[in-house]
Amino acid sequence: MPNHVPHIIEVAIPLHLDRTFHYRVPREMEGQALAGRRAFVPFGRRRLTGYILGNVTAPPPHELKEIFEVLDPEPLWTDSELEFFRWVASYYLHPLGEVLKTALPAGINIQDRKGSGQDDPTVSGGKTIKTEIVYRAAAPCEPAPHLGAKAADILGVIREAGDIPAAELRRRFGTCSPQLKRLAELGLVTGETREVYRNPFGDDAVKRDTPRVLSRHQQAALDALCAALDRHAFAPFLLHGVTGSGKTEVYLQAIAQALGQDKNALVLVPEISLTPQLVQRFRARFGHGIAILHSGLSDGERYDEWRRIRRGQARIVIGARSAIFAPLAGIGIIIVDEEHEASFKQADGLRYNARDLALVRGRMERAVVLLGSATPLVTSRYAAEHGKLALLTLPERVEQRPMPTVELAPMKGVATAISPLLVPALEATLAAGEQAIIFLNRRGFATYLVCAECGAPLACPNCSVSLTYHRQRGQSVCHYCDYAIPAPGICPACGCQELKELGAGTERLEHDLRELVPQARILRMDSDTTGGKGSHGRLLARMSDGSADILVGTQMIAKGHDFPGVTLVGVVNAEASLAMPDFRAAERTFQLLSQVIGRAGRGDAPGRVVVQAQSSDHYAIQNAVRHDSDAFYRQELEFRREVGYPPFSFLACLGFSGTAERPVEEHAGTVARLLTQLKREKGLRVEILGPAPAPLYRLRGRFRRQILLKSPTRNDLRRLIAAWQQNRPAASTIREYVDIDPVDMM
DNA sequence: AGCACGCCGACT
DNA sequence: GTCGGCGTGCTC
Numbered sequence: 001m002p003n004h005v006p007h008i009i010e011v012a013i014p015l016h017l018d019r020t021f022h023y024r025v026p027r028e029m030e031g032q033a034l035a036g037r038r039a040f041v042p043f044g045r046r047r048l049t050g051y052i053l054g055n056v057t058a059p060p061p062h063e064l065k066e067i068f069e070v071l072d073p074e075p076l077w078t079d080s081e082l083e084f085f086r087w088v089a090s091y092y093l094h095p096l097g098e099v100l101k102t103a104l105p106a107g108i109n110i111q112d113r114k115g116s117g118q119d120d121p122t123v124s125g126g127k128t129i130k131t132e133i134v135y136r137a138a139a140p141c142e143p144a145p146h147l148g149a150k151a152a153d154i155l156g157v158i159r160e161a162g163d164i165p166a167a168e169l170r171r172r173f174g175t176c177s178p179q180l181k182r183l184a185e186l187g188l189v190t191g192e193t194r195e196v197y198r199n200p201f202g203d204d205a206v207k208r209d210t211p212r213v214l215s216r217h218q219q220a221a222l223d224a225l226c227a228a229l230d231r232h233a234f235a236p237f238l239l240h241g242v243t244g245s246g247k248t249e250v251y252l253q254a255i256a257q258a259l260g261q262d263k264n265a266l267v268l269v270p271e272i273s274l275t276p277q278l279v280q281r282f283r284a285r286f287g288h289g290i291a292i293l294h295s296g297l298s299d300g301e302r303y304d305e306w307r308r309i310r311r312g313q314a315r316i317v318i319g320a321r322s323a324i325f326a327p328l329a330g331i332g333i334i335i336v337d338e339e340h341e342a343s344f345k346q347a348d349g350l351r352y353n354a355r356d357l358a359l360v361r362g363r364m365e366r367a368v369v370l371l372g373s374a375t376p377l378v379t380s381r382y383a384a385e386h387g388k389l390a391l392l393t394l395p396e397r398v399e400q401r402p403m404p405t406v407e408l409a410p411m412k413g414v415a416t417a418i419s420p421l422l423v424p425a426l427e428a429t430l431a432a433g434e435q436a437i438i439f440l441n442r443r444g445f446a447t448y449l450v451c452a453e454c455g456a457p458l459a460c461p462n463c464s465v466s467l468t469y470h471r472q473r474g475q476s477v478c479h480y481c482d483y484a485i486p487a488p489g490i491c492p493a494c495g496c497q498e499l500k501e502l503g504a505g506t507e508r509l510e511h512d513l514r515e516l517v518p519q520a521r522i523l524r525m526d527s528d529t530t531g532g533k534g535s536h537g538r539l540l541a542r543m544s545d546g547s548a549d550i551l552v553g554t555q556m557i558a559k560g561h562d563f564p565g566v567t568l569v570g571v572v573n574a575e576a577s578l579a580m581p582d583f584r585a586a587e588r589t590f591q592l593l594s595q596v597i598g599r600a601g602r603g604d605a606p607g608r609v610v611v612q613a614q615s616s617d618h619y620a621i622q623n624a625v626r627h628d629s630d631a632f633y634r635q636e637l638e639f640r641r642e643v644g645y646p647p648f649s650f651l652a653c654l655g656f657s658g659t660a661e662r663p664v665e666e667h668a669g670t671v672a673r674l675l676t677q678l679k680r681e682k683g684l685r686v687e688i689l690g691p692a693p694a695p696l697y698r699l700r701g702r703f704r705r706q707i708l709l710k711s712p713t714r715n716d717l718r719r720l721i722a723a724w725q726q727n728r729p730a731a732s733t734i735r736e737y738v739d740i741d742p743v744d745m746m
Numbered sequence: 747a748g749c750a751c752g753c754c755g756a757c758t
Numbered sequence: 759g760t761c762g763g764c765g766t767g768c769t770c
Contacts, residue, residue, distance in 0.1 A: 015748080016747055045750085046748070
């Protein structure tokens with residue numbers, strides 16, 4: 001035996017471990033153990049799937065184990081994709097192995113298996129490849145020998161079709177395997193197994209359409225995008241276009257341009273708006289070659305879409321946040337639609353923001369990145385004003401459609417949940433055979449209950465937030481932890497049986513509307529009424545087929561779906577979201593209000609909106625009502641500048657919260673270590689905020705792994721910045737996740 | 747994350 | 759005398 005240099009590889013393990021591991025590669029696998037493939041490896045006394053990162057030249061000074069097997073015949077990722085994943089792992093302080101696992105479709109992910117057997121046959125690559133048997137006529141002209149009538153019919157069909165899947169034959173003839181077996185024996189047909197993709201679209205065909213004529217502003221935006229595509233360099237854009245201004249048409253034509261350059265397109269959409277409507281428009285324009293990735297797919301469908309993309313059989317990928325990890329090569333353009341949506345953030349495991357990662361991947365791929373929204377993130381507007389994003393605006397609706405008219409209904413001193421202004425508007429809408437939606441971002445019947453005797457509020461014993469009375473369920477429920485008591489409950493302080501029902505939720509609105517407009521057919525849509533699978537779609541269908549007049553709901557009606565028959569929108573308690581404990585509360589309020597207002601009106605008739613508010617003084621409400629987003633962003637930026645928020649890319653907020661057994665102070669060591677790490681590795685400026693305001697979070701055991709998400713409030717930020725400026729750490733807790741706009745790191 | 751090792755309370 | 763609680767530490 002000649003002396004032989006051992007082949008050593010670096011492997012990322014999908015566990016919470018901050019380093020990679022090295023393995024020896026047996027001689028017979030040397031050609032296969034390449035970067036981007038998975039390897040089945042021994043790990044402790046377990047056996048699991050790791051991801052090969054590459055070769056190692058200098059062997060580490062300790063004993064190495066050998067890999068069992070290379071699981072993939074082809075690399076799962078290219079080198080540049082691996083580079084992207086490394087960036088992600090380092091930016092989000094997350095183990096690379098876990099990042100890679102997240103990037104993979106479920107179904108081929110987990111191969112963990114313990115035990116002794118080397119003879120475990122299930123250990124191999126993805127096991128979910130679907131196949132079908134296809135029959136083909138072997139000798140088309142040969143006259144058939146005497147056959148049964150059914151066999152002869154089957155043969156006829158096969159000969160006519162050329163080749164035909166077994167499933168199709170079974171659909172036409174019922175059971176036909178005996179006949180097929182006979183035909184095959186006679187050498188008249190052959191059957192072969194081939195791989196098929198599960199098709200998430202089903203079989204419905206789509207009518208093709210053609211590019212529409214663009215408005216002046218659309219054309220200007222498209223020209224800028226095409227010019228950037230021609231340069232083949234990273235070019236980030238913000239497309240700020242009012243509702244109905246035709247952003248999608250700009251996307252479609254920009255994608256067409258990219259495809260024409262032989263490049264591919266990645267389209268990220270918030271989960272909720274991954275409605276058939278948008279996908280249909282893409283299919284109508286581009287036909288085949290579209291892959292979709294979202295949580296509604298089965299593991300098999302997801303896996304198949306992933307393989308189609310990897311093999312270059314899809315030119316356009318449309319998906320929710322995880323699609324940012326799609327194995328799409330040659331990306332020319334990445335579009336993030338509704339870029340302000342919070343659903344681009346993954347809130348557990350690898351806490352990424354797909355909107356941010358779009359910019360990072362786009363930079364690595366030298367692609368055009370287009371962030372589109374009617375109400376962009378304040379950070380995006382800020383970046384645009386500082387030249388880090390090129391700003392494209394669509395200030396007008398297509399075809400000169402007017403914006404809805406908006407009235408404010410002051411609720412000060414009004415005892416009812418529904419304003420007296422809204423009722424006649426509803427009646428008029430119904431009389432005209434049109435529909436209305438009423439929006440209130442709180443579910444339940446009464447949002448808090450207080451004792452009629454002593455005034456004590458009914459609160460959750462775990463979370464110390466007030467319980468919401470759900471009349472239908474007959475319970476008072478905590479919306480944080482689902483703690484529930486029989487409704488409405490008795491006063492915990494004095495035992496009094498009478499509780500005052502304060503604060504209306506959607507259930508209460510529905511109840512009141514049935515009395516106020518008895519002739520209306522009313523639907524309610526919130527997470528209480530959309531529990532079952534498909535109930536969401538059923539409710540929407542009843543609106544679109546006209547079998548309901550009024551839809552009452554929470555923010556799930558504000559997003560995603562179009563309601564073509566809706567001419568009236570009522571917004572109840574518009575300022576509620578301003579009180580949210582989050583420094584982005586004003587931004588959120590403006591976004592949500594603008595979105596709901598945009599729901600009103602249809603092609604022929606301008607919409608009408610009634611906005612109910614205790615006080616409409618706040619610029620978030622006023623500017624949403626006036627459709628003046630420029631004014632909103634100007635004022636919000638001004639406000640943030642005044643309070644001295646570091647320009648939007650400040651830092652990571654880390655949050656810890658304590659338990660009775662382990663108070664927060666005991667975590668100081670861990671907090672300090674993490675902060676030091678962040679400072680050193682990321683060059684970030686980090687401070688610690690005070691304790692989390694509500695004991696919403698329970699930590700057990702190893703707090704290190706249970707890092708919590710909590711948005712800093714405006715007050716938190718003020719304290720943070722004061723501490724920062726005086727170069728002093730503030731007290732004890734908090735972690736948020738890294739919420740830095742990568743545009744600012746570029 | 748698992749999984750083992752390890753050292754203190756109530757039990758077939 | 760053991761079973762089992764979870765604290766600590768390790769995994770090429």
